[in-house]
Amino acid sequence: MKGPRPLGIVIKLGTSSIIDATSHEPLIATLSLIVETAVRLRKEGHRVVIVSSGAIGVGLRRMDVEHRPKHLAKLQALAAIGQCRLIGLWDSLFSHLRQPIAQILLTRNDIADRTQYLRAQNTFAELFDMGVIPIVNENDTLAVEEIRFGDNDTLSAITAAMVHADLLFLMTDVDCLYTKNPRQHPDAEPIEVVEDINALEADISTPGSALGTGGMSTKIVAARLATSAGVTTVITRSSTPDNLVQILAHIQATQGSSLLQKSSSFASLPAAAAAPAAPAAAPSLSSSMTLTKPPLHTRFLPWAEPVRDRSFWILHGLAPHGTVFVDQGAYQALMERAGLLPVGVVDIEGPFSENDAVRIVVVDRKPTTAAAASSAAAEGSTATPTVAPPSLVASGTEVGRALVKYSSTEIARIKGHRSRDIKGILGYVTSEYVAQREHISLFQRKDSRPASPSLRDKDRDHHRVSPNQKASAVAVESPLHKVEGLTLNESSSTSAGES
Known part of the structure; x- marks a missing residue:
């Protein structure tokens, strides 16, 4: 029996997931596990994209700068220094497994023009056809406030929507979302599945790290953005990237009906065209994995009627x-x-x-x-x-x-x-x-916006x-920074986070 069709998978890695916060040295062991996992998924036929932060962190190490500077020009210079070394590191690790990669650097200006947006989609499609794993990062060397995505969580969500991905993995320094801060409340319970972000009650006190710009709140917003485009979004621990295989197998088994039948703009791949969209099809990774409880993670279910293509481009x-x-x-x-x-x-x-x-x-x-x-x-x-x-x-x-x-x-x-x-x-x-x-x-006015x-x-x-x-209308609080309808516990900020 043939397995389910190959999926589009985006893996987002923050700076603190791959760079030591104190020494600024690359976490080679973690990076190697990520590479092995990505190559394994690619060999299974899945289309894999990695959204990687870390250029500035690597630049800090190269120039022996102790703290992340605040001056924009210096940050951009460090990004220019670090980006070439970062992509060189990725290329070196992937080359051991004979897996070609490609570098894609983006700013909002690159996708603001509709023609350029479509060309970016075509580039991704061609790279998938060639069996290449794209490594995406924001172009910090050129980006200024007006054209920044703001954090790579947002970039990964927009990338996932651009390539019509099936899954987005947001790798962080915790296993999943909890109802309370588990470091302070032993009775904190993990949140495993989120159907409606508006009804979510979670602790997001995890701030961004000293090297990164994001935190748990940006991951919630990224999940809202990605799920609106029909992308199942997962928050899980970055130090154990091999867990992705088990989580994917579990999702294929439990969410197979909606996940495997989802249409894709890149379903023209030979393997994808030949694979049946049967909900009961056994996952190709490991059938035994679906019989056991998967590693801890939080899964955000996608919208039943996602926003796609031109509409998504106009909105986001x-x-x-x-x-x-x-x-x-x-x-x-x-x-x-x-x-x-x-x-x-x-x-x-x-x-x-x-x-x-x-x-x-x-x-x-x-x-x-x-x-x-x-x-x-x-x-x-x-x-x-x-x-x-x-x-x-x-x-x-x-x-x-x-x-x-x-x-x-x-x-x-x-x-x-x-x-x-x-x-x-x-x-x-x-x-x-x-x-x-x-x-x-x-x-959309239903569920989460x-x-x-x-x-x-x-x-x-x-x-x-x-x-x-002003006399008759209620002032609008920007949805760009407020996750509408969430009950967020932000009183604690002791747990370390990352972008």
């Missing part, structure tokens, strides 16, 4: 340049697959240019005009529009992202007007829509309500 591949505030009627029209008309726009926050990405935030109009605005938002429709109830979404909620057809200056002039009035106001018409429907992607994080937003209130709306 682009850095928004501003905000368009719309009324409830306009939002309902968007939910019904209509474009965004200027009559539904309440206000804007910029500046931004034509074709830039913006946030879409719902706010309430004044009661005297709400019904008229809701009706007008469906302008051009022959059917009688349904007025959105006030509880459709909370005022001040970010509901999606869009690529706009007009600049912030132009939208400020045409907001609240009908499309037929655009020419009289501007003297020209680029489009009857502020944003066409194919250029709009909405966050993902958000693409960015560390730079800690000091910037991207989601503040415009001055004209």
Whole structure:
């Protein structure tokens, strides 16, 4: 009997997983186990990607610098020094097992352009066809705050979505998520499966390490992002990477129906095409492994209706340049697959240019005009529009992202007007829509809503309500830094973490 089809697997390793925090020496034993595990998975036919931090850590060791500097230029110089040595180390270890690898360095700018995003996908597909394991890292040599992913947890989630991976392994210094900090509370219980991140009650007091930028909270956000794209996400211990094989076998046995039948953009691989998608198929790794309890890990189940391709790219591949505030009627029209008309726009926050990405935030109009605005938002429709109830979404909620057809200056002039009035106001018409429907992607309102994080937003209130709306709208707390709906125990910060 043939085993299940090969899977797409992304393995994310933080700096402290592969670099000693004190000496800055590479953890050769751990790295060797990771290489052996990745090669074993590759020989089983799986498509493997490694997202590896550590360039700055290796650079610190090479230049005998004791502490991670804060000056950006020095960090970038250390990243340039360390990256070549890091990839050389990976290549040396993989070459012992005759496994070719490739280096891929990314920033947000590299995927902000749709053509470049598709080319990156094609590059990954070709590398998989050639049997190569890509090693991905953020391009710290060039990246600045405006174009950073923020941490490699986010990068790994976006990479997993880009290649339509089946599984994302976030390797950290703990076995799994716990209900409490297990170092302080002996009664802490492991959280093995998470179906709805919004209902999660976990301890995320593990901070980022001295070398890294992430922590357990960034892994939760990455899990939210990856699962929204249909990727099963696993948090497990990095010091025992060979556990991945047992965890994978367990997932194949318990989640086989949804995991093995999942469509993949790279299912054209010969092995994948030939493999049946039978839920009861025995895993090819080791049937006996599925009969025993797997190593501790936390598994986040993927969304049943994932966000894919262009919609995911608009939501998470682009850095928004501003905000368009719309009324409830306009939002309902968007939910019904209509474009965004200027009559539904309440206000804007910029500046931004034509074709830039913006946030879409719902706010309430004044009661005297709400019904008229809701009706007008469906302008051009022959059917009688349904007025959105006030509880459709909370005022001040970010509901999606869009690529706009007009600049912030132009939208400020045409907001609240009908499309037929655009020419009289501007003297020209680029489009009857502020944003066409194919250029709009909405966050799903069921279960968990993902958000693409960015560390730079800690000091910037991207989601503040415009001055004209402060009296009637609730200020928006940026979803880029808040895992919406989670009950997070952050009071303790004694346990060490990593990025």
